[in-house]
Amino acid sequence: MSDSAAAAAATPLPASPEAAKSELAAAVTASDGAAATTETSPAPKKEESPAPAPASGPPKDNKRPLVVSGPSGSGKSTLLNKLFAEYPDAFGFTVSHTTRAPREGEVDGKNYHFVTREKFDSLVAEKAFLEHAEFADNMYGTSKSAVEAVTKANKICVLDIEMNGVKSIKAIAQANEMPTGAPWFVFIRPPSMDEVEKRLRARGTETDDTIAKRMAVAKAEIEYADSGAHDFQVVNDNADEAYGKLKEWVLAHYELPGAEKKGDGKKDATKDKKGGADGKKKSKFCLVQ
Numbered sequence: 134m135s136d137s138a139a140a141a142a143a144t145p146l147p148a149s150p151e152a153a154k155s156e157l158a159a160a161v162t163a164s165d166g167a168a169a170t171t172e173t174s175p176a177p178k179k180e181e182s183p184a185p186a187p188a189s190g191p192p193k194d195n196k197r198p199l200v201v202s203g204p205s206g207s208g209k210s211t212l213l214n215k216l217f218a219e220y221p222d223a224f225g226f227t228v229s230h231t232t233r234a235p236r237e238g239e240v241d242g243k244n245y246h247f248v249t250r251e252k253f254d255s256l257v258a259e260k261a262f263l264e265h266a267e268f269a270d271n272m273y274g275t276s277k278s279a280v281e282a283v284t285k286a287n288k289i290c291v292l293d294i295e296m297n298g299v300k301s302i303k304a305i306a307q308a309n310e311m312p313t314g315a316p317w318f319v320f321i322r323p324p325s326m327d328e329v330e331k332r333l334r335a336r337g338t339e340t341d342d343t344i345a346k347r348m349a350v351a352k353a354e355i356e357y358a359d360s361g362a363h364d365f366q367v368v369n370d371n372a373d374e375a376y377g378k379l380k381e382w383v384l385a386h387y388e389l390p391g392a393e394k395k396g397d398g399k400k401d402a403t404k405d406k407k408g409g410a411d412g413k414k415k416s417k418f419c420l421v422q
């Protein structure tokens with residue numbers, strides 16, 4: 134599972150995504166994340182992969198969830214926030230289940246589905262979850278019905294999850310047990326482990342201990358990506374360039390409202406003036422890490 138757990142069926146983002154993310158810190162090491170953008174993935178390395186080719190690609194199907202993963206600090210939130218800012222009506226977010234108590238201001242069914250441990254366990258037994266995990270003595274999970282609710286609301290369901298969640302969803306999809314179409318798996322790759330550490334430190338929210346854990350997990354995530362587990366990878370070195378590649382891939386695989394009017398998304402409406410990542414406005418969707 135990932136660091137967070139929640140989101141809203143085509144509804145507002147979780148009230149406190151950062152809090153939710155910090156609830157679920159993970160564990161991690163170092164390595165050098167190589168690479169580029171690749172569609173279908175045997176071990177993508179330093180070379181850039183070809184641009185997506187919509188004309189010859191698969192039919193666009195907005196019912197296919199978009200599963201985005203990548204090490205902490207790779208820039209998932211940064212890139213996704215750009216996408217959501219540019220296409221505000223296109224995407225929806227699931228509401229996760231959790232056994233933790235609601236915090237002040239949190240609304241059941243909006244921030245999370247707050248359930249007892251017994252209820253959570255029964256949902257696990259019923260195979261109701263696409264993925265679930267325990268963090269700090271609490272359970273978090275993304276249900277199949279939460280994803281379905283998003284697609285029924287005609288939104289593209291975005292799931293921001295970590296490696297174990299990806300593996301779980303892959304297994305469910307391979308068993309043809311997805312309630313929606315098969316997901317697309319996209320990996321946001323940091324240019325290097327040094328850069329991951331630098332970004333995490335610059336974020337100012339991490340301790341040495343959490344940085345070390347996140348680095349260790351990052352290494353495992355990158356190794357998993359090298360195994361060819363994802364449909365597409367983008368290296369987030371320069372955020373604007375990475376966003377451009379991500380957007381191009383998304384436009385080739387989904388019908389985004391407003392994309393045609395905008396001239397098929399060639400213009401990056403959210404381009405940072407400084408060419409860097411924003412990182413300031415963080416809204417998390419499917420908290421899953």
Ligand SMILES: Nc1ncnc2c1ncn2[C@@H]1O[C@H](COP(=O)(O)OP(=O)(O)OP(=O)(O)O)[C@@H](O)[C@H]1O
Binds near residue numbers: 205375411
């Ligand atoms: N291309 C980039 N160049 C420089 N800094 C970047 C780039 N992309 C993101 N950052 C910065 O790196 C930090 C981590 O980015 P972000 O929070 O988007 O990562 P994340 O993958 O969502 O991490 P987490 O999973 O821990 O939430 C942020 O401070 C962000 O501004």
